[in-house]
Amino acid sequence: MQKQSFSIALDEELTLRGDIHSEESAGSAQPLLLFCHGFKGFKDWGSFPYVADELAKQGITTIRFNFSCNGVGESLMEFDELEKFGRNTYARELADLQALTERILSGKLPLPDYVDKTKLYVLGHSKGGGDAILFGANNPHVAGIVTWNGIAHVDLFDEKLRRQIEETGVGYIANARTGQDMPITRVVIEDVDNNRQQYDILELVSTMEQPLCIITGEKDYVRLVEGAKRIHQAAKNSELHWIEGGDHTFNTRHPFAGTSAPLEAAIKQTVAFVRTPRT
Numbered sequence: 603m604q605k606q607s608f609s610i611a612l613d614e615e616l617t618l619r620g621d622i623h624s625e626e627s628a629g630s631a632q633p634l635l636l637f638c639h640g641f642k643g644f645k646d647w648g649s650f651p652y653v654a655d656e657l658a659k660q661g662i663t664t665i666r667f668n669f670s671c672n673g674v675g676e677s678l679m680e681f682d683e684l685e686k687f688g689r690n691t692y693a694r695e696l697a698d699l700q701a702l703t704e705r706i707l708s709g710k711l712p713l714p715d716y717v718d719k720t721k722l723y724v725l726g727h728s729k730g731g732g733d734a735i736l737f738g739a740n741n742p743h744v745a746g747i748v749t750w751n752g753i754a755h756v757d758l759f760d761e762k763l764r765r766q767i768e769e770t771g772v773g774y775i776a777n778a779r780t781g782q783d784m785p786i787t788r789v790v791i792e793d794v795d796n797n798r799q800q801y802d803i804l805e806l807v808s809t810m811e812q813p814l815c816i817i818t819g820e821k822d823y824v825r826l827v828e829g830a831k832r833i834h835q836a837a838k839n840s841e842l843h844w845i846e847g848g849d850h851t852f853n854t855r856h857p858f859a860g861t862s863a864p865l866e867a868a869i870k871q872t873v874a875f876v877r878t879p880r881t
Contacts, residue, residue, distance in 0.1 A: 603655060606712050610705065612670055616686075618698055619678070620645060620667030623654040624714050628661035633721035633745070633876050634713070636702065637666040638695075640728030641758065642681075642777055642784065644674040648856035649865055660873045663717045667702065669695045673784070681782055688772065688785035691793035692736060692756060692801060699724070699737045707743065721745050723876050728826075728850065732756055735803050739810035745880060748815045748872055751822045751850050754829025756801045757794050759786065767791055779856065807837040814840040815875040817868050819848025826850070843871045 603625055610618040624632070637654060639645055645666040654664040668674050671694050673687030681687065705711045707719060723746045726734030731752020738744040759773075766773035767788055774783040794801065807814055814837050818830040834842040845852060848864030 603658060604714070608711060610701065612698070612701055616670040617675075618667060618670045618702060620665050620702070621651075621654070622663065622665050622711070622713065623658040624663040624717070625658045625661070626714065626716060628659060630716045631718040631721070632661050632663045632714075632716055633723055634706070634717050634719060635662050635664045635723040635725055635748075635876060636699070637664055638699070638724065638726035638730030638733045639666075639668070639672065640726070640730040642775075643727065643730065644668050644672055644678070646678050648851065648858045649854040649861065652858060652861065653865070653869060656869050657873065657876075660877070662723075662873065662876050663714065665702070667698075669698050671695075681777065681780060681784070684782070684785055688787045689789050691790055692733065692797070693793050695733050696737050699733065700741075703741065703743060723748065725750065725872065726752055729753055729758065732801075732803055735806055735810075735814070736801060738812055739806040744812055746813045746815065746876065748817065748875060749830075749833075750817050750852075750868060750872075751819055751826055751848075752816070752830070752833070753826065754803055754833050756803065759791060759794070764791060804832060804836040807833055807840065809838060811839070813875075813880070815872070816840055816842045817845060817871050818842070819845045819850065819852055819864060819868075821847060821849045823850060841875070845871075 606622040645668045654666045657664045671686040671690035673681040675683040724734040724738045725748040727750040731749030734747050738747040763773040773786045845864045845867050852865040853862035
């Protein structure tokens with residue numbers, strides 16, 4: 603198993619940090635998968651490093667990375683950049699994915715020579731599933747999209763938070779794990795409201811050509827379970843797989859204390875989808 607860390611300076615203040623997981627003995631012409639974390643997530647959360655290793659062992663070179671405004675800086679494990687978290691928009695995350703893809707295609711990322719860049723897949727967990735669809739649907743270089751307990755609608759903010767932002771310019775969402783109050787600023791709400799058509803996930807999946815694999819835990823939040831059904835019904839080309847007994851993180855926690863049957867099922871289904879030959 604090989605792991606290569608990288609850091610991309612997007613501008614004077616924004617940095618995209620990631621890790622490339624690969625296994626040469628797993629075969630040649632390997633597909634490449636970009637792993638997008640979700641809201642209040644980060645590349646080193648819980649099972650994510652393990653997942654990347656397991657996918658690599660199955661011949662899928664995997665890149666897990668932190669979105670540049672996800673709130674986690676050089677520490678890699680702590681939300682030590684809350685100001686950036688507070689202005690993290692879908693537009694910013696899509697720009698991050700575009701910057702990462704451009705470096706992949708131009709050969710500026712240290713990928714092994716056994717990776718086939720024409721077999722580029724995007725996987726997203728939770729809110730990252732929305733990113734995967736928003737980016738993949740509009741990018742001809744993406745061969746397929748996978749969502750793990752992904753969202754069906756980009757607006758994650760309730761009226762109470764919106765009122766707080768309207769009145770003071772910033773609202774807060776509690777992080778139960780860390781005890782931190784995570785800021786959300788007006789620019790985040792405006793990004794969602796001003797781009798409703800461009801960010802319409804159900805409309806995008808109804809027209810996009812790429813195959814979509816929807817992997818959802820049966821015990822996930824009701825809105826996400828129902829959302830998975832709506833995405834599958836709306837999609838032009840999708841497959842829906844229910845993970846028996848799986849919750850929002852497929853029964854794993856942070857810090858990682860070991861795998862679970864639902865997580866292994868999600869990994870297995872992902873491998874089957876990505877490794878399926880496509881013309």
